[in-house]
Amino acid sequence: MTSLIYPAATHKRFEHSLGVMELAGRVFDVVTHSASLSDEVKRTIPEITQLHLLSYWRRVLRMAALCHDVGHLPFSHAAEKELLPTGWDHEKLTREIICSPLMSEIWNSITPPLRSEDVEKLAVGPRKATDLRFSTWETILSEIIVGDSFGVDRMDYLLRDSYHTGVPYGRFDHFRLIDTLRILPPASESDGVPSLGVEEGGLQSAEALLLGRYYMYSQVYFHPIRRIYDIHLKDFLAAWLDGGKFPIGVEQHLQLTDNEVYAALYQAARDSSRLGHNSAIRIAQHDHYKLLYQRHPDDVAVNSNSGEVIFKAASEKYGESNLRRDKYSQKGEVTRFPVQSKDGRIVQADQMSTVLKNLPLVSIDFIYIMPDLVNQASEWIKKERKTLIHPPQESS
Amino acid sequence: MNDLEKGLILAELADRLIAQGSWCGHTHLQKAVYFLQELLEVDLGLKYILYKHGPYSFDLEEVLLWCQSSFLLEKDYKASGYGPRLKPTGISKDHRSRFPRLLARHTRELSFVAERLGSKGVVGLERLATALFVSRELGDEVTLGQRVSRLRDYKPHISETDAHEAFTEFDEVARDAVKLRSFD
Numbered sequence: 001m002t003s004l005i006y007p008a009a010t011h012k013r014f015e016h017s018l019g020v021m022e023l024a025g026r027v028f029d030v031v032t033h034s035a036s037l038s039d040e041v042k043r044t045i046p047e048i049t050q051l052h053l054l055s056y057w058r059r060v061l062r063m064a065a066l067c068h069d070v071g072h073l074p075f076s077h078a079a080e081k082e083l084l085p086t087g088w089d090h091e092k093l094t095r096e097i098i099c100s101p102l103m104s105e106i107w108n109s110i111t112p113p114l115r116s117e118d119v120e121k122l123a124v125g126p127r128k129a130t131d132l133r134f135s136t137w138e139t140i141l142s143e144i145i146v147g148d149s150f151g152v153d154r155m156d157y158l159l160r161d162s163y164h165t166g167v168p169y170g171r172f173d174h175f176r177l178i179d180t181l182r183i184l185p186p187a188s189e190s191d192g193v194p195s196l197g198v199e200e201g202g203l204q205s206a207e208a209l210l211l212g213r214y215y216m217y218s219q220v221y222f223h224p225i226r227r228i229y230d231i232h233l234k235d236f237l238a239a240w241l242d243g244g245k246f247p248i249g250v251e252q253h254l255q256l257t258d259n260e261v262y263a264a265l266y267q268a269a270r271d272s273s274r275l276g277h278n279s280a281i282r283i284a285q286h287d288h289y290k291l292l293y294q295r296h297p298d299d300v301a302v303n304s305n306s307g308e309v310i311f312k313a314a315s316e317k318y319g320e321s322n323l324r325r326d327k328y329s330q331k332g333e334v335t336r337f338p339v340q341s342k343d344g345r346i347v348q349a350d351q352m353s354t355v356l357k358n359l360p361l362v363s364i365d366f367i368y369i370m371p372d373l374v375n376q377a378s379e380w381i382k383k384e385r386k387t388l389i390h391p392p393q394e395s396s
Numbered sequence: 397m398n399d400l401e402k403g404l405i406l407a408e409l410a411d412r413l414i415a416q417g418s419w420c421g422h423t424h425l426q427k428a429v430y431f432l433q434e435l436l437e438v439d440l441g442l443k444y445i446l447y448k449h450g451p452y453s454f455d456l457e458e459v460l461l462w463c464q465s466s467f468l469l470e471k472d473y474k475a476s477g478y479g480p481r482l483k484p485t486g487i488s489k490d491h492r493s494r495f496p497r498l499l500a501r502h503t504r505e506l507s508f509v510a511e512r513l514g515s516k517g518v519v520g521l522e523r524l525a526t527a528l529f530v531s532r533e534l535g536d537e538v539t540l541g542q543r544v545s546r547l548r549d550y551k552p553h554i555s556e557t558d559a560h561e562a563f564t565e566f567d568e569v570a571r572d573a574v575k576l577r578s579f580d
Binding site: 133392 | 403462
């Protein structure tokens, strides 16, 4: 839906997946180069000194990077939570596809064959594969792809989305950042295990990535109009899909792409008898719900759930079907990674960087309303805000 | 428990840990909440896995970020050499005063965790929390030696002596937790 706001943003997930695969290989070559490895890291991670194992894991990493998004639904995150059965998300679908007979045939045809479980682990990481046990080595490799701070998934989508949207905030010096990534030993012997970090010389590139991420979230990914189109799309899909849910079978999943959904959406927009017509026409004719309220720090200071309070009150007054709400709060700590200072000490990034110490969190709470009602409702909120937003009370 | 209620429990725990001398950084809170949920059975709905520094919950990481964006907790970098402390705000104090029944329901458990873990550093917490993880994983039918061996499989940097001490201390904490719960 981003192309409705930024018309050149028509790039596909496949291009991104190729980019992630390429960057993952580059990072792997840098961080496993013998000159970059301390004796302690070599001792703790035996795989890193055995050439045949390195060659195997490099292939696993690149395949995992290529497939890390293969379970995404049409239009990616737009509708994932509500339109999949309970307990499912795109990472679970990704795991199912990677381990399917269809893909296993491919893994087995490689010499030497790749274990599907290895590809699965690196593609989704420990956060999303909580049932699998990760070695230190596997944790580091999965961080190369999906790490919160400088995973190559993030590097690629920031650079790629920035280029295609024409919004320059997402650019940073990824060459310098990749050249300075290292597998660093723990700060002290009693302090756990090696992890992926950066040399001090690359800290500014890491800062630029994380600032870029913050600005891209503010300006592109959480652009309020872009977000309401996602909600209209979700409403359309809930009406159009069988039982209001996406299929989770591998074959059916692979057959349903953006193209099929777009075709159905525009058909529904033209024909009032089709399921999802009302939502489809809002997208096709750019007649989206309007932004009525957004999270304001003064309101949150009075009540952490101020968005919910306003949404409930507005729904009662104007009718639930005339309102939509979209909220998101940052999921991962991005500023906690180790940095090796020039004198060899290992410190946490946010101890060395004032920029990272003060990096704002991404948090949104948008309430939208039917276009005809926006002026009236805005006046109502202006008048009633103080009465509506009061400190939370324990329910009796 | 909704996000706000979880946030208020976490803010109360942070306050109590700090009062017991804890630096109350991310690792301190991760391990203290692990004990609160797994041993004291305060159900916060958080999934834990064994990660770099012992048991870790990505769910809790999300809740802690929400608490910061909702002004219930704030980072404090004042002491050099440590990661940030997560300190309850004045807003959280005000909110907590409006939820007396929620906090009263869990006061004993919060006090227990703060008193037993508040004086510990991250290294001791990692060992103790991993001892809890291993004990839960292996169940009651195994020997101390088997538990030590499993812990050292997961965390080879922890010496055998330190692993033994961690289980001895954990068993004592677990016994006291059972006594505490038996007052219900």
